Amino acid sequence: MHNIVKKYPVENKDSELLPYPNFPYPNMSLDLHGHTSEEAEKKLLWIIEHAQYNDYICIKIITGIGKKVLKPLVRQKLKSWKSQKKIRDYIEVIDENKQRTGVFLYLV
Numbered sequence: 141m142h143n144i145v146k147k148y149p150v151e152n153k154d155s156e157l158l159p160y161p162n163f164p165y166p167n168m169s170l171d172l173h174g175h176t177s178e179e180a181e182k183k184l185l186w187i188i189e190h191a192q193y194n195d196y197i198c199i200k201i202i203t204g205i206g207k208k209v210l211k212p213l214v215r216q217k218l219k220s221w222k223s224q225k226k227i228r229d230y231i232e233v234i235d236e237n238k239q240r241t242g243v244f245l246y247l248v
Contacts, residue, residue, distance in 0.1 A: 163231060163244045167191070169200035177213050184217055188226065191247055200233065202242040214243060 170187045172180045184201070191199050203210040221227045233242040 163229075163246055164198045166198040166200040166244060167194075167196035169202060171202040172210050172214070173202065173204045175210070177210070180210050180213055181217065184214065188221070188247075197246070197248050199245045199247065200242060201245055202233075204241055218243065218245065 168187075168191070170183060172183065175183065187199060187201075190196075201214055203214055218227065218230045222229065228246040228248055230243045230245045233244060
């Protein structure tokens with residue numbers, strides 16, 4: 141998992157500059173580029189468990205703009221987890237070209 145996970149510092153001086161002011165700065169990110177739906181689903185489950193075990197508050201999930209396979213899968217999982225109260229909330233990440241490239245996942 142280490143090749144797809146990036147950890148961020150616990151505190152970030154630029155966190156107030158994030159375009160998503162109601163979300164905390166992410167503790168880590170998970171890049172799902174190039175993964176199949178099955179691989180992505182396993183990695184999503186792993187990252188949630190890992191984050192909860194480490195008391196992380198926010199994770200950035202990167203889906204990219206690709207073939208439109210991962211985005212619906214990720215949205216479906218997050219919607220389900222939110223309704224089950226496994227996560228607090230999520231918001232889509234919009235890049236400079238106004239394309240949806242991922243989500244911020246609020247865990248607490």
